[in-house]
Structure formats: C-alpha cells, structure tokens
Amino acid sequence: MNYKLIDMPVHGDKRGKLVAIEALKDIPFEIKRVYYMFDTLPNESRGFHAHKDLEQIIIAMDGACRFILDDGERREQVLLNRPDVGLYIGKNMWREMHDFSYGCKLVVLASEHYDEKEYIRNYDEFLKGLKNND
Template sequence: MHQLVNLDLLSDLRGDLLSLEQLKNVPFDIKRVYCLTKLHADHPRGFHAHRQLQQLVICLSGRCRFVLDDGHQKQEVWLESACQGLLLGHSVWREMYDFSEDCVLLVLASDYYDEADYIRDYQEFLAATEIR
C-alpha cells in the first residue's frame, strides 16, 4: 500500500513551516527519523521492501522519482514538493531514481532500524506477495 499525502505548509515573508505530527498528519507513531542528502542522479537507491515498517517520505528540496511495486503492478511517483509526502506501507518494493542535485529526502519511520524487517531480494519479495 502507498499513497500521496497532502501536508500543510505554512508560508509567509519569513519562510515556510512544515509541521509533522504523529497520529495526525503522520498516521503512525514515529520511532525513527532520517535524511538522505548529497544524492546522485546516476546512483539509484532503495531496491527493497519492508515486512512491517511504515514510512512517510517527504522531498524537502529538489525532486526524485520512485518506482513502487506491490507485487502485482508498478507505479511511478515523482516527489518534488514539501507539501506532499509519500506514505509507504509494508510490502511495497521501492526504487528511487533521478535525484536532482539539490534533493533532500526526509523519512519518518514507524519503528527502529531492524535489518530483519528488510526484504532485499526481489524474487523473495514476489514470493511473499503471492502468500498475501
């Protein structure tokens, strides 16, 4: 499961303010926050799914392209605004491409880092989606 979520960005002469609140505009308890910076257009990232983890990904600056796969169909999504987040549920294969030079991604996660939650082999991911 994935969906784009509209976020409120308050703007005035002083700048922009983006507020993120767990169980309000972030639909889960936030246990981990991390940023991806200094990304390169010719070095894609991702290539994994999660067994249980939920994430909200926000492009704070620049833009990038996600290819999302639920095991049955693929969808392409561009993130290019801090006003919109990409909510990623578990069992979604994600690949990230075409990072602009100024791309900064903020990721809010529903749990702490746990390598056992990752599915890094695409064939294993497809097999797991057949069970659902």
C-alpha cells in the first residue's frame, strides 16, 4: 500500500511546541500546494477519489478523522488524530475520510498544483486504471 505515517519533528519547551516541515527533508516531495479543511460535520464523509500522480501529506491540526485507503486489492483504515503525525498518501491510492470529530482541522501538503484531470473520482474507473497499468 502506497501510504505511511510520518512522525513530524517536534521542537518545544515550557512555552509550547512547534513543528517545522521541510520539503525533500521531512517529506518526500516539493510542496506546490497547501490547503486545509475545516467545519466538516461528523456525519459527513469526504474524499472518494484517487490521484494519478499527486502525492500528499495530511495532518490533523486539531481533532480527528478516519481514513480508508485502498490500493485496488486491500483496504486499510488509519485514524489521524495528532498534529505531529502526517499521513503520506502516494499515487494511485483511493481515499475516503469519515468520522470527523467536531472542530477537526486538516492541513494538506500536495506535490502538484490543482489539476482536475489528475483526479479519479469513480471507483470503477480507479480499478480499471490499475488493471491497465499492469
């Protein structure tokens, strides 16, 4: 499966904590886009897509949500609930986000600029594309 949890470098003292993230050092790509999600209600789900070439790091800055990650053969669940852990999701991974806590805030670091043609939004097309790549 083309994902992993990455421990972010935490620096701090009695005044608080700080995480600094450097492209190609702490994460495996250059950051070309940053966006964030907030105010998603617990009964709502998001995602339901894959990316052809985009890589992402997702960080739960506050709160939690459950990811379902799927490579076409296996489905695994990951709970994202700490601001010092990033979820790396690589190319050709179907992702769904469920069970958002109230106040959940996610920050996403992306390897590419937004391009709608990069998205695979239909699960059957995702599976078909994987078979065509074999």
